[in-house]
Amino acid sequence: MEIVKVKNYEEMSEKASTLMIEKLNNLEKPVLGLATGSTPEGLYEILIDKNKRNEVTFENVTSFNLDEYAGLKNTDPNSYHHYMNEKLFKHIDIPKGNTHVPNGSASDLEKECQDYEALIRDKNHVDIQLLGIGGNGHIGFNEPGTPFTSRTQVINLDESTRQANARFFPSMEEVPTQAITMGIETIMESKEIILLASGENKAEAVESLINGEVTEDFPASILQKHAHVTIIADEAALSKVTSN
Numbered sequence: 001m002e003i004v005k006v007k008n009y010e011e012m013s014e015k016a017s018t019l020m021i022e023k024l025n026n027l028e029k030p031v032l033g034l035a036t037g038s039t040p041e042g043l044y045e046i047l048i049d050k051n052k053r054n055e056v057t058f059e060n061v062t063s064f065n066l067d068e069y070a071g072l073k074n075t076d077p078n079s080y081h082h083y084m085n086e087k088l089f090k091h092i093d094i095p096k097g098n099t100h101v102p103n104g105s106a107s108d109l110e111k112e113c114q115d116y117e118a119l120i121r122d123k124n125h126v127d128i129q130l131l132g133i134g135g136n137g138h139i140g141f142n143e144p145g146t147p148f149t150s151r152t153q154v155i156n157l158d159e160s161t162r163q164a165n166a167r168f169f170p171s172m173e174e175v176p177t178q179a180i181t182m183g184i185e186t187i188m189e190s191k192e193i194i195l196l197a198s199g200e201n202k203a204e205a206v207e208s209l210i211n212g213e214v215t216e217d218f219p220a221s222i223l224q225k226h227a228h229v230t231i232i233a234d235e236a237a238l239s240k241v242t243s244n
């Protein structure tokens with residue numbers, strides 16, 4: 001694991017954009033794995049800006065998002081479809097048909113998972129996977145206890161995850177109880193992974209990610225076994241990592 005320590009959220013976003021653009025510019029048809037949540041928002045703003053200034057193009061990019069809430073329509077303001085359209089896709093030159101987010105309102109969710117997995121396989125896996133980290137160590141929506149061998153699947157959300165994401169919903173009752181997420185093995189098949197973390201509330205998770213035991217009880221710990229992971233984290237997120 002390569003750990004890049006930065007000062008704050010702004011610097012994390014800046015660093016991530018530089019790294020990502022450098023990698024995108026070196027690939028003919030990049031397959032990008034994208035994440036949602038508050039963490040990548042700053043990065044997406046910079047990518048939009050750099051795309052407008054022709055420093056990067058997404059014309060040949062195919063993207064796969066990590067996850068989506070089950071039961072929300074793609075037009076729901078809290079869906080990750082909506083998030084991605086508003087915060088990135090509609091502002092950049094990525095062809096519409098090249099973006100993929102699991103369909104959480106599919107009538108057959110199991111089939112949707114299999115189809116999504118097949119699409120990723122058809123593209124020969126993700127080249128650059130962007131990740132955030134949940135306070136309980138989840139990546140995508142793979143909650144503690146998820147098998148390391150899991151593929152794209154329907155998952156029950158932990159109460160702590162629902163609470164952490166309740167800030168985006170009008171009330172706790174409206175936070176979905178299930179989601180579709182790329183599996184751990186699906187994520188591990190990405191050729192490169194960039195994980196972003198910012199803020200004191202991620203400090204414990206980041207410490208376990210870097211120094212903890214590799215265990216299904218803390219899904220992100222599997223990243224220690226991946227050959228090409230870069231963690232870009234700010235001082236607050238790295239404050240519990242003693243070696244830093």
Ligand SMILES: N[C@@H]1[C@@H](O)[C@H](O)[C@@H](COP(=O)(O)O)O[C@@H]1O
Pocket residue numbers: 035036037038039040066067131132133134139140141161165
């Ligand atoms: N499913 C998403 C994850 O993909 C994200 O990385 C994580 C952290 O979110 P945030 O960046 O808002 O802290 O939790 C969410 O539930």
